[in-house]
Amino acid sequence: MGDVTSPWPTALPQDVRARLEEALAGLPAHRRTTFGLRVARWWPDLVDGLAPYPDPTTLAGHVLEKAAAAYREREDELHLLDERRSLEPDWFQRPGMVGYAAYADRFAPGASGLAGVAQRVGHLKDLGVGYLHLMPLLATREAPNDGGYAVADYRSVRPDLGTMEDLRELARTLRGEGISLCLDLVLNHVAREHPWAVAARAGDEHYRAYFHVFPDRTVPDELERTLPEVFPAFAPGNFTWDDELGGWVWTTFNDYQWDLAWSNPDVFCELADVVLHLANQGVEILRLDAIAFLWKRMGTACQNEPEVHQLTQALRAVAKIAAPSLIFKAEAIVGPNDVVHYLGQGQHHGKVSDLAYHNSLMVQVWSMLASRDSRLATHALGRFPAVPASTSWLTYLRCHDDIGWAIDDDDARAVMAQGWQHRLFLSEFYSGQFEGSTAEGLVFQHNQATGDMRISGTAASLAGLGHALAALDAAVDIDGFEDASHAVDDAVARILLGYAIVYGWGGIPVIWSGDEVAQLNDTSWALTPEHADDNRWAHRPRLDWDRVRDAVEQPSSPTGRVLSGLRHLARVRARLPHLHASVSAEPVAAPDPGVFAVLRRHPVGTMLGLYNVTEQARQVPEWWVRELGQLSLNECVDALNGYPPNRTADGSLYLSTYQPVWLVKASDV
Numbered sequence: 001m002g003d004v005t006s007p008w009p010t011a012l013p014q015d016v017r018a019r020l021e022e023a024l025a026g027l028p029a030h031r032r033t034t035f036g037l038r039v040a041r042w043w044p045d046l047v048d049g050l051a052p053y054p055d056p057t058t059l060a061g062h063v064l065e066k067a068a069a070a071y072r073e074r075e076d077e078l079h080l081l082d083e084r085r086s087l088e089p090d091w092f093q094r095p096g097m098v099g100y101a102a103y104a105d106r107f108a109p110g111a112s113g114l115a116g117v118a119q120r121v122g123h124l125k126d127l128g129v130g131y132l133h134l135m136p137l138l139a140t141r142e143a144p145n146d147g148g149y150a151v152a153d154y155r156s157v158r159p160d161l162g163t164m165e166d167l168r169e170l171a172r173t174l175r176g177e178g179i180s181l182c183l184d185l186v187l188n189h190v191a192r193e194h195p196w197a198v199a200a201r202a203g204d205e206h207y208r209a210y211f212h213v214f215p216d217r218t219v220p221d222e223l224e225r226t227l228p229e230v231f232p233a234f235a236p237g238n239f240t241w242d243d244e245l246g247g248w249v250w251t252t253f254n255d256y257q258w259d260l261a262w263s264n265p266d267v268f269c270e271l272a273d274v275v276l277h278l279a280n281q282g283v284e285i286l287r288l289d290a291i292a293f294l295w296k297r298m299g300t301a302c303q304n305e306p307e308v309h310q311l312t313q314a315l316r317a318v319a320k321i322a323a324p325s326l327i328f329k330a331e332a333i334v335g336p337n338d339v340v341h342y343l344g345q346g347q348h349h350g351k352v353s354d355l356a357y358h359n360s361l362m363v364q365v366w367s368m369l370a371s372r373d374s375r376l377a378t379h380a381l382g383r384f385p386a387v388p389a390s391t392s393w394l395t396y397l398r399c400h401d402d403i404g405w406a407i408d409d410d411d412a413r414a415v416m417a418q419g420w421q422h423r424l425f426l427s428e429f430y431s432g433q434f435e436g437s438t439a440e441g442l443v444f445q446h447n448q449a450t451g452d453m454r455i456s457g458t459a460a461s462l463a464g465l466g467h468a469l470a471a472l473d474a475a476v477d478i479d480g481f482e483d484a485s486h487a488v489d490d491a492v493a494r495i496l497l498g499y500a501i502v503y504g505w506g507g508i509p510v511i512w513s514g515d516e517v518a519q520l521n522d523t524s525w526a527l528t529p530e531h532a533d534d535n536r537w538a539h540r541p542r543l544d545w546d547r548v549r550d551a552v553e554q555p556s557s558p559t560g561r562v563l564s565g566l567r568h569l570a571r572v573r574a575r576l577p578h579l580h581a582s583v584s585a586e587p588v589a590a591p592d593p594g595v596f597a598v599l600r601r602h603p604v605g606t607m608l609g610l611y612n613v614t615e616q617a618r619q620v621p622e623w624w625v626r627e628l629g630q631l632s633l634n635e636c637v638d639a640l641n642g643y644p645p646n647r648t649a650d651g652s653l654y655l656s657t658y659q660p661v662w663l664v665k666a667s668d669v
């Protein structure tokens, strides 16, 4: 029987409790009580999560002292946010949530840095944005720095963008507008120039143990047998010799990104402190960069090891105690059976990340648009294990990274295809090499050994808009003009269809900056010397604000249609409770493989998303909708236009070229 007059858990060692009480001394009584209650709530998760380390209880006590210090420093406004979020834990799952991701310096006009981001909040609000992911903006090593993913100081902002005070100010402004700020937590590696790495290079044994260093090739060679290569073209291998270290250091990504040894409890404590620090700046979502790679084990690919989930659970428990409004987003670009663990399966159910990227959905959308066939997508997405109802997918059509064709061989076989052949087809299709393709992607990291060819390019360029506009410019007669105009319309429709699938899936749909005005590949990407070997910069253009203005002024232009289309999707979405992320999306096989169908059975009513992935008109028979057992065409409206769906003479639902339809019962909306 515990002490019912005390908030502290009985399992908490007395000396830890004494130290925590001391750290909180002077705070108002209600604050101290809240902290104690939170420790009681999360202590078991914290200790369990620290199981990979030799003495979890002592370590947990040590980490709690850091949490108490951060809690003490947390601003009142953020304490208020913590309380508010604990009353609405589904805040990020609601249908009104739309995300946007951008590089601060490529989004803000001119060289206005973080202050310039705040000036453009209106644009975000028009798109319905409630979540803004600003790409790495903490101090990095000098270029090259992998777009900021080589952090040199977790506690300062890149000087060209502003200061920590500017970041706090921006977070506050955004919060006032109902927009939550998301930042990257690059936790697998630091820059070779980070003080920990500098100390290690100077011979400090304590910091040398923050990294995986090997005196010779014996262990690295053995590890390489099972390790994949992330950047085979510009950073082959997973280890880098460093003269100052006098050893081979583990570098999964570039040679200047040194993997942290998470097996060392000191590394856990340092990163837990960084989490708390960022939360206290007003950051509400942390994107756990490259999280799959944290734990290393000989004889494996060193990805998705069980310890990764334990450590995430522990980090989350620390955050829940000091800054519970903070949520985690896993960046784990891994297969379906692995990715669901990042949202919590089994013993970690609901205890790890709140959000995870739905990489497979993104890949399958591009695959359907290329093959004009939904069968593979329906099969592959349909066999995703269920995820906890308290979590959410992050859905997207494009992001700052390349697209790797994550098509599973078994999924391909199930629909009578060959995995390697389909992956090759997609690479050839999106790099424009396939007969009839108008896509203008670039091949990224062709791996000669595996045949893997990833693809860079903006959504608009991959959808063939650049090609179609060029044909329109070059048209010399009326036929040529008409053909090219149709091609432009089709490309615009492909972009909007892709986004309709992404918005209609459930979860947070995230727009990659520039997509809202159909920006094409940046043809000058290679002129920046430090980007010249990395064509991902082709799809990371500066946002063209003139284009945004033109799109607003000319709503029937291609860019105008995309911008108003995305704004419209957000407005419709916000009114549809069916899209709450707690309910899962179920792909169902429509009789016509040219139609991708997604059922969402929410207690308030069912929604059936129908997407024509081809440039021909398609039909969906009335009986098929009826037999799904949830909806009848006679009682439905298409939420996207508010009207009953178009029907053919025999009663079938009619879908025009690339048309999306969101069917719901008229009486439910």
Ligand code: GLC
Pocket (backbone or CB within 6 Å): 146, 147, 149, 186, 253, 289, 290, 331, 400, 401
């Ligand atoms: C993530 C980022 C990617 C970066 C890598 C290494 O995958 O999205 O851009 O190269 O991590 O930090």
